[in-house]
Amino acid sequence: MSEHHVKRLIIMRHAKADWPLGVQDHDRPLEPRGHRDAAAAGAWLRDSGNVPDFILCSTAVRTRQTCTWVCEELGEKAPTPKLESGLYSATGRRMLTVINHVPETVTSLMVISHMPGVQDLALLLADRDSDQTAYMDMAEHYPTSGITVLESVKPWAELDGQDARLVSFEVPRA
Numbered sequence: 112m113s114e115h116h117v118k119r120l121i122i123m124r125h126a127k128a129d130w131p132l133g134v135q136d137h138d139r140p141l142e143p144r145g146h147r148d149a150a151a152a153g154a155w156l157r158d159s160g161n162v163p164d165f166i167l168c169s170t171a172v173r174t175r176q177t178c179t180w181v182c183e184e185l186g187e188k189a190p191t192p193k194l195e196s197g198l199y200s201a202t203g204r205r206m207l208t209v210i211n212h213v214p215e216t217v218t219s220l221m222v223i224s225h226m227p228g229v230q231d232l233a234l235l236l237a238d239r240d241s242d243q244t245a246y247m248d249m250a251e252h253y254p255t256s257g258i259t260v261l262e263s264v265k266p267w268a269e270l271d272g273q274d275a276r277l278v279s280f281e282v283p284r285a
Contacts, residue, residue: 162219241276242276258283
């Protein structure tokens with residue numbers, strides 16, 4: 112892959128959420144560990160050089176809080192996130208449809224969403240040149256705050272399956 116044309120897709124599952132009595136799923140907040148782990152995820156993104164220039168975030172409270180902590184750690188490099196209702200309870204295929212509409216000016220995209228969609232999306236996109244250890248780790252278990260980093264030379268609109276190289280799967284913890 113030519114470095115000049117490589118696009119990076121960062122897929123993150125929200126951090127650990129609480130489920131207080133009487134709270135609807137969409138309104139579930141992060142639990143204390145989730146706040147710490149989301150900040151650790153942001154620090155990992157910053158320190159590893161995986162800083163997105165565009166973030167799509169589910170509208171659920173737990174994903175928005177995760178996004179806030181990630182952006183806090185990214186500091187001045189953090190883009191303004193866009194809330195995307197189509198990512199809540201979305202399948203991997205539905206998430207891909209949202210990604211297919213991202214402008215080509217975006218070279219590094221982050222998607223913060225939910226299981227099982229995040230795992231399904233990552234497995235759908237990973238090609239045969241992917242890091243096999245990362246692929247197996249991600250396929251076996253995709254915990255809260257899990258982050259998949261994929262790279263592709265295809266335009267966002269043309270991603271449709273097995274056309275991105277999985278370069279890492281991380282689970283940053285505080």
